[in-house]
Amino acid sequence: MLAKIKAFFSTHDRFAKHNGIEIVSIGEGEAVALMQVQDFHLNGADVVHGGAIFTLADFAFALASNSHNRVSLGISVSVNFINAAKSGILRAVAKEIGKNHKIGSYNVKVYDENDLVVADFSGMVYRKSGLVISQ
Numbered sequence: 001m002l003a004k005i006k007a008f009f010s011t012h013d014r015f016a017k018h019n020g021i022e023i024v025s026i027g028e029g030e031a032v033a034l035m036q037v038q039d040f041h042l043n044g045a046d047v048v049h050g051g052a053i054f055t056l057a058d059f060a061f062a063l064a065s066n067s068h069n070r071v072s073l074g075i076s077v078s079v080n081f082i083n084a085a086k087s088g089i090l091r092a093v094a095k096e097i098g099k100n101h102k103i104g105s106y107n108v109k110v111y112d113e114n115d116l117v118v119a120d121f122s123g124m125v126y127r128k129s130g131l132v133i134s135q
Contacts, residue, residue: 001069002026004133009063016059019052023063029096029104031063037087047084048118054079057108057121060092065104065125066132072104072125079121088113092121102127 006026009016016033019041024032035041035056043049057079065072094108108121 001133002028002067005067005069006063008133009059009066013059013062015055019055021056021059024091026063026067028067029064029099029106031060031067031092031094033060033063033092033094035090035092037085037090042086047086048090050079050081053081053085053090053110053119054121056090056092057094057110057119058123060094060108061106061121061123061125064094064096064106064108065123065127068099068104068127069132071128071130071132073128074123075126077121077123079119081119082117083112085112085118090118099127 006023021033021035041048041052091111092108094106097105097107104125106123110119112118
């Protein structure tokens, strides 16, 4: 099932695709995604725009929370930007902190190529009754 969920998000999340984000792995309640920093990801200060970092973290959050094959939508998120990134590949690592039948809580850390934490993201999802992939 996880392979089908990975394939679904690889082809159906057009915003992640537009931003050049790729899925490295997806497991039960966890995921890893990468984004090669491009010129269009930079802000006026020549560092990676907070919105680009947020998008990478949010996509990893979506992968991890939907890995249980229940449509899960973010209802609350926060992000702390710890260090600036200017180039290279950013990696988002999402992990499930807790879940029940309706709510899930996740942490996502975004790292640069030197394993320096760029951002710390926390999110909560609401699990709908629908499936991501019909069985």
